[in-house]
Amino acid sequence: MSKETRFSDEFLNAFVDDQIAAEEKSHAYTEISQDEALNRQVCELRKLRDLVQLAYREPPAPLARTAGQNSHQTRLRFGVAASVLLTLGFVLGNQIRMPATAPSVTAVPAATTQNDEIANRVASPQPVAAVTTPVVARNEILGMTTSKVLIHLARDDADQLSQALDEVESLLKHYRETRQSARVEVVVNGKGLELVRIETSAFAGRIQRLQREYANLTFAACQNTIDRLAREQKIIVRLLPGVITIDSGMAEIMRRHNQGWAYLQV
Amino acid sequence: MRKILALATVALLTLGAGLGAAQAADKEHKAVYHLNSKETDTQKDVLRNSQNHINAVGKDKLDLRIVMHAGGVNLLKTAMTDVEVKSQIDNLKLQGVKFVVCKVTLDRNKIDYKKDLYDVSEKDLVPSGVAEIALLQEKGFSYVKP
Numbered sequence: 001m002s003k004e005t006r007f008s009d010e011f012l013n014a015f016v017d018d019q020i021a022a023e024e025k026s027h028a029y030t031e032i033s034q035d036e037a038l039n040r041q042v043c044e045l046r047k048l049r050d051l052v053q054l055a056y057r058e059p060p061a062p063l064a065r066t067a068g069q070n071s072h073q074t075r076l077r078f079g080v081a082a083s084v085l086l087t088l089g090f091v092l093g094n095q096i097r098m099p100a101t102a103p104s105v106t107a108v109p110a111a112t113t114q115n116d117e118i119a120n121r122v123a124s125p126q127p128v129a130a131v132t133t134p135v136v137a138r139n140e141i142l143g144m145t146t147s148k149v150l151i152h153l154a155r156d157d158a159d160q161l162s163q164a165l166d167e168v169e170s171l172l173k174h175y176r177e178t179r180q181s182a183r184v185e186v187v188v189n190g191k192g193l194e195l196v197r198i199e200t201s202a203f204a205g206r207i208q209r210l211q212r213e214y215a216n217l218t219f220a221a222c223q224n225t226i227d228r229l230a231r232e233q234k235i236i237v238r239l240l241p242g243v244i245t246i247d248s249g250m251a252e253i254m255r256r257h258n259q260g261w262a263y264l265q266v
Numbered sequence: 267m268r269k270i271l272a273l274a275t276v277a278l279l280t281l282g283a284g285l286g287a288a289q290a291a292d293k294e295h296k297a298v299y300h301l302n303s304k305e306t307d308t309q310k311d312v313l314r315n316s317q318n319h320i321n322a323v324g325k326d327k328l329d330l331r332i333v334m335h336a337g338g339v340n341l342l343k344t345a346m347t348d349v350e351v352k353s354q355i356d357n358l359k360l361q362g363v364k365f366v367v368c369k370v371t372l373d374r375n376k377i378d379y380k381k382d383l384y385d386v387s388e389k390d391l392v393p394s395g396v397a398e399i400a401l402l403q404e405k406g407f408s409y410v411k412p
Contacts, residue, residue: 149400163336167302167396170370174394262400265411266302 147182148261153192164266189222189249198238222249293329296407304337311412325361335368335395345384368395
C-alpha cells in the first residue's frame with residue numbers, strides 16, 4: 001500500500017506546503033485524488049503540518065527578524081488549509097443537496113439536426129427544444145475563473161450569420177471590457193460551414209479581423225460536414241486561414257459540455 | 267491542541283457544507299431559455315415551453331430566466347399591443363419567471379426600454395445577453411433553446 005513511489009516524501013511535503021509549481025501541482029492533484037493510499041498519506045502530512053503550525057503560531061521573539069517571513073508563511077499555510085477544508089465542505093454540501101447530476105447532453109438541438117447525419121444518430125425524441133443538463137459549477141470549485149463559451153452555428157442564412165458574428169464580437173468585447181478572462185469557440189457544422197469556406201463566406205474579412213483582434217477566439221469546422229460535401233457534392237472544401245477542423249461538430253459540443261463549457265446556439 | 271484542531275476542522279467543514287448547501291438550495295431546478303429569434307412563432311414557443319416547464323416541476327422549485335437579445339427582444343415589443351402575449355408574460359412573471367433583456371441589443375437598435383418594451387425596468391437589464399447565458403450555465407442553469 002505505502003509502496004507508492006510515484007511521489008517522493010520530499011515532493012509530498014512540498015505539495016502539502018504549497019511550494020511546487022502550479023502545473024506540477026495540478027498534475028499531482030489528479031494523481032493523488034485517484035489513489036486512496038496516496039490520498040491518505042497526504043492527509044496525514046497535512047494534519048502533521050497543521051499541528052506543527054498550530055503549536056508554533058506565535059514564533060519566539062528573538063527569531064522575529066528571520067521568522068517574520070515564516071510567520072507570514074505559516075498564516076498563509078493555515079489559510080490554505082482552512083480554505084481547502086472550506087472548499088471540501090462546500091463540495092460536500094453541494095453533493096448532499098443535489099445528488100449525482102452527472103452532466104450530460106440529454107438532447108440535441110433540433111435546429112441543427114437538418115441534413116446532419118451525426119446529429120440524426122443522436123436526434124432528440126422531443127424536437128422542440130435544445131436542452132442540456134446543468135454544467136455544475138466545476139470552474140468555481142476548481143477556482144478557475146475563465147469563462148468558456150461554445151457558440152454553435154448550423155445555419156447558412158446570411159442574416160443569421162451576420163447576427164451571429166455580431167453576438168460573438170459583442171461577447172468578446174464585453175469580456176475584454178470587464179477584464180474577464182474567457183475563451184470563445186465558434187463551432188460550425190452543416191450549413192453553418194459556409195461561413196468559413198473560402199468560396200462561400202460572405203464575411204471572410206470580418207472573421208479575419210476578429211481572429212486578429214481576439215486571440216481567445218477560435219473557429220472550428222466539422223470534418224464530418226467537410227467529408228460529406230466531398231462525398232455527396234464533390235466539393236473540395238477550402239477553409240479560411242486560421243480556421244481549425246474538428247472530427248465532428250456534435251462530438252465537440254459534447255466534449256466541451258463535459259469540460260464545463262457553456263453552450264449557445266445562435 | 268488536538269481538540270482545538272479537531273474543533274476547528276469540524277467548524278470549517280460545517281461552515282463550508284452550510285455555504286455549499288445554501289448555494290445549491292436557491293432552487294431545485296434552474297433553467298435559462300435563450301430567445302434571439304425575431305419569429306413570432308418561436309417567441310410564442312418560448313412562452314408556452316416555459317409554462318409547460320413550470321407545470322412539470324412546480325413554480326416553487328424552478329428558477330426560470332428568459333434571456334432575450336437581438337430579434338428576441340421583439341417579444342416585449344409585441345406585448346405592448348398584443349393582449350394575449352401580454353397576459354402570458356404577466357402570468358409567467360407571477361410564477362417567478364424573470365425576463366432578462368440584453369443592453370447591447372437596446373443600444374444597437376436604439377430601443378428605449380421604458381417606452382418601447384413591455385414592463386422592463388433597470389434590474390431586468392444585463393450588459394450582454396450572451397455573456398449572461400454563459401454565466402448562468404456556469405452557475406448550474408440548464409440551457410434551453412426553443
